[in-house]
Amino acid sequence: MLDLHSHTTFSDGTLTPTELVAAAIAAGVKALAITDHDTLAGWDEALKASQDVSGSELEVVPGVELSTVENGRSLHILGFYPSRALLEPPLSERIEGRRRRAQQMAAKLAELGYPIELPAMPGSMAPGRPHLATALVKAGHAATKREAFDRWLGDRGPAYVQYEKFSAAEGIQLLRDCGAVPVWAHPCLFKGSTVDALMPQLVEAGLMGVEVYHPHHSPSDVRRLEDYCHRYGLLMTGGSDYHGPPEQKASTKASAKPSGKGGSSARQPSKKQTDTQIRLNHLHLPLALLEPLKQAAAGLATGLSHHE
DSSP states (O other): OEEOOBOOTTTTOSSOHHHHHHHHHHTTOSEEEEOOBTOOTTHHHHHHHHHHSTTOOOEEEEEEEEEEEETTEEEEEEEESOOHHHHHHHHHHHHHHHHHHHHHHHHHHHHHTOOOOOOOOOTTOOOOHHHHHHHHHHTTSOSSHHHHIIIIISTTSTTOOOOOSOOHHHHHHHHHHTTOEEEEOSGGGOOSSOHHHHHHHHHHHTOOEEEEEOTTOOHHHHHHHHHHHHHHTOEEEEOOOBOOSOOOOOOOGGGGSOOTTTOOOOOOOOHHHHSSOOOTTTTOBOGGGHHHHHHHHHHHHHHHHHHO
């Protein structure tokens, strides 16, 4: 079994790389991709952890989840097997952009009457909205991170700030230039266009694969994405998009608090938010999906060496 989409505390996951590796081994995963947002910083610890476990057969797949903006909405692209030396320098600027964005959202929250203290994010750790949500819970403004998203941080929320401009085509090109296989992450969750309209554009830009198998893709979504892959000759990947075990609802004053300045009343979560809790190895995907990905990465690496 393999899981090609997971996050650690180096971005918006709640488990350290060591804890994530232990959880993956316990879940029966044989190949685990570390795909933190805009950072490669979790790789080393994950690799060491997998090697330190006696008898472990877990293969750690180096990856990243790149944040881009398309039609004014967030679009994520997974990159597998990048050259670290080539990708880390441009990613450092992406991380600085994330820091600027987090500060802007914190300033908006303060203006709305919900001041927070941003957590320290040293080195290559990439701040994101889940960190602000955690800070809102810690400050007593929300009972759960889900509530924080529903009231303030969602794409239409009063404290939302877009990523700095970086198009999907630019992200795909960056990944390919760094030897990484670019794969459109959870395309059926993208809110800025239809898959039908956008897929040809991304393929033309150099997209090489699609995350077909994702916990929030319906069976009909999966069939449609499989058809796209056959039509365009794209790789098929999948994973749990695991961020850690479910959060425990905080006991705070937030539930009795009025929505106040600019915060809408917490909405009922959507069906996708209330589905069964996502687990590692959630989809029981076959290891056979990994070999074509490795071959594609090897082809890109050969191309890079010819240009050196």
